[in-house]
Amino acid sequence: MTNILLVEELERSFDDLLAVAGVSFFVESGETYGLLGPNGAGKTTMISMIAGLLEADRGSIRVAGQPMATTSTAAKRAIGLVPQDIAIYPDLTAKENLAFFGSLYGMRGAALNARIETVLEIVGLRDRADDRSDQYSGGMKRRLNIAVGLLHEPQLLILDEPTVGVDPQSRNAILESVEALSTDGMSVLYTTHYMEEAERLCDRVGIIDNGLLVAEGSRRDLVDGIGQNDTVHVSGTGDLRSATEALRSAEGVVQAAEAHGVITVMVDRAAGRLPSILATCGEAGVSVTALDVSEPNLEAVFLHLTGKALRDET
Amino acid sequence: MRILTIARNALRRLFRDRSNIFFVFVLPIALVLLIGAQFGGGFTPTVGVTAPVGDELADRLVAELAELYQIREYEIRDELVLSVERGWVESGLEIPVRFTDSVLAGERPEIGYLSQPDTSGQGVQTAVSATLERILAPITAASVVSETQGIPLEQAEVVVQGVAGSVPPVQVETRTTGEALFPNLGQFDLGASSQLVLFMFLTGLTGSAALIQSRQLGVTRRMLSTPASTRTILAGEALGRLGVTLFQGVYIVAVTLVVFRVNWGDPLGAAAIMLVFGMVASSAAMLLGSLFSNDQQAGGIAVVLGLGLAALGGSMVPVEIFSSTMQSISMFTPHYWANDAFAELVRRDGSVADILPQLGVMAAYAVVLSALATWRLQRAITR
Numbered sequence: 023m024t025n026i027l028l029v030e031e032l033e034r035s036f037d038d039l040l041a042v043a044g045v046s047f048f049v050e051s052g053e054t055y056g057l058l059g060p061n062g063a064g065k066t067t068m069i070s071m072i073a074g075l076l077e078a079d080r081g082s083i084r085v086a087g088q089p090m091a092t093t094s095t096a097a098k099r100a101i102g103l104v105p106q107d108i109a110i111y112p113d114l115t116a117k118e119n120l121a122f123f124g125s126l127y128g129m130r131g132a133a134l135n136a137r138i139e140t141v142l143e144i145v146g147l148r149d150r151a152d153d154r155s156d157q158y159s160g161g162m163k164r165r166l167n168i169a170v171g172l173l174h175e176p177q178l179l180i181l182d183e184p185t186v187g188v189d190p191q192s193r194n195a196i197l198e199s200v201e202a203l204s205t206d207g208m209s210v211l212y213t214t215h216y217m218e219e220a221e222r223l224c225d226r227v228g229i230i231d232n233g234l235l236v237a238e239g240s241r242r243d244l245v246d247g248i249g250q251n252d253t254v255h256v257s258g259t260g261d262l263r264s265a266t267e268a269l270r271s272a273e274g275v276v277q278a279a280e281a282h283g284v285i286t287v288m289v290d291r292a293a294g295r296l297p298s299i300l301a302t303c304g305e306a307g308v309s310v311t312a313l314d315v316s317e318p319n320l321e322a323v324f325l326h327l328t329g330k331a332l333r334d335e336t
Numbered sequence: 337m338r339i340l341t342i343a344r345n346a347l348r349r350l351f352r353d354r355s356n357i358f359f360v361f362v363l364p365i366a367l368v369l370l371i372g373a374q375f376g377g378g379f380t381p382t383v384g385v386t387a388p389v390g391d392e393l394a395d396r397l398v399a400e401l402a403e404l405y406q407i408r409e410y411e412i413r414d415e416l417v418l419s420v421e422r423g424w425v426e427s428g429l430e431i432p433v434r435f436t437d438s439v440l441a442g443e444r445p446e447i448g449y450l451s452q453p454d455t456s457g458q459g460v461q462t463a464v465s466a467t468l469e470r471i472l473a474p475i476t477a478a479s480v481v482s483e484t485q486g487i488p489l490e491q492a493e494v495v496v497q498g499v500a501g502s503v504p505p506v507q508v509e510t511r512t513t514g515e516a517l518f519p520n521l522g523q524f525d526l527g528a529s530s531q532l533v534l535f536m537f538l539t540g541l542t543g544s545a546a547l548i549q550s551r552q553l554g555v556t557r558r559m560l561s562t563p564a565s566t567r568t569i570l571a572g573e574a575l576g577r578l579g580v581t582l583f584q585g586v587y588i589v590a591v592t593l594v595v596f597r598v599n600w601g602d603p604l605g606a607a608a609i610m611l612v613f614g615m616v617a618s619s620a621a622m623l624l625g626s627l628f629s630n631d632q633q634a635g636g637i638a639v640v641l642g643l644g645l646a647a648l649g650g651s652m653v654p655v656e657i658f659s660s661t662m663q664s665i666s667m668f669t670p671h672y673w674a675n676d677a678f679a680e681l682v683r684r685d686g687s688v689a690d691i692l693p694q695l696g697v698m699a700a701y702a703v704v705l706s707a708l709a710t711w712r713l714q715r716a717i718t719r
Contacts, residue, residue: 125338
């Protein structure tokens, strides 16, 4: 397989902050590659450089064999960007938005109109094509945002957290669209901080934290890499931070982290450790309200690699 | 083509904002009309009248006044009084019953005249008195002749008419002294050109908000991810702003030309002023759009700047009535040069050659503002 995207030693700083620190990875043709990391990990900065919006301080990017920079028109022709913001004109209809962006890609006339109909069908907005987009729900706006990225049939579709802030139904519709595109052979670079999305959509996942690519591989490779540890989620009230500290030194606990009222604990075998986890929480003054045990997944991988929990922040 | 696509989009979005329909289409024309009315010429006062039905002299009086004013007839005096009080008519005339009989009987019937002390009703009173004089003088004279000569009134009227025809009329000669402040100017000419300058700049400048919205929405960044270069995007946005200001200008010219028969002077000269001043306005809009990141803030500043510069540059009150100091300050605004160029075309029948200095100053404004705007915007959208 050929590489549709090749990123080598990419680096970018903002004043004293090193946002992307020498990242290298590739996306094969027809592959869906996920960049998984929490907010602020450097995903959007990386996407900005890959999409030619931002110059890299160091390193190189090649898209479909063409070098990518802010001035590269050939490489930009090969990508379709779906930014995290809903980057469409609210006072224009879906068709007008699509026609506008299509024209920027040099599309014209009947070919453009036909393609507009196709992408509206893909994202399920054909019935509302002539409505102004400010009359759309959040999920519909997100879908139109994706349609704009698909319009010129790019070789690489870049989706930057496309499901942020949408309802579960719209999220599922978006994920189904991406799955369908992937099945049709489109190469996709997908950034997210939702572990479930990365697991569902991506052939390979790169885990990013503090601007570094800390691990990369298929879901199976990454999970196998941390052994057969289970993950326990403890929800409760009280001093969760102290409880987390106490759990880190408890017997059989590999890693523990707290975020948004939930303690995520990685243990070698959950079944035998639950009583001691509950006891430790109780001693730290935490009243446990819910306990959830799951088999190894990407979240566990992230916890194992970074010592931090990767939680849904919505 | 991409530049045109971006520019066309700016125009399309202008019409999508419903508030623009008032500010772009209605307000400029309303102000031209208002200023034109202040300069006079087209305003016809309305006179309310109560008159006895079938009275010959009353009918003649009303018919003659109708040639000068709009007449609204009332049956009841109270309604007439109310109309004058409320300003629905400029003045009111009460012709008493048996008016003709009283005049012919040599009596001195009283005609009531109503007006507000501070309206054009005062002027109407003079015209009413003169009309009454003209109608009643021959009748009074015939009445005197009839009485003194002992002949019937109809015969006396013929005698009076014959004498009146042989008396040479008084000739009034009118001569102009001094220099008129605004020579060769039609009723709406001054208001139209000054409002054109005001609204081209104001509409252009408020367009800076659309530029900021595009950045806020992330649309500008998305455009950068397409094969359109930064230069293309900036050129497209600039052309879009220019299109908006030119549209505003062409609209005002077209409507005032057709509706108010405004004289815009040499068409080539007027087009040159609009083009160069439009470039100044669009460059200023681009600069404002690059300096602010909040569209509401920029919109507010745009209105203050647009109206402030217009006032200073002679678009609200002609600079000719400014003090000399204010006239000197006024010259720092692009509006001054645009208004001055229009004055050259309209008041002094100038041509393009005559307004080259004004065009040169405006072009300099456009170059400086667009250079600053390009530099700032490039930084703003590629950061």
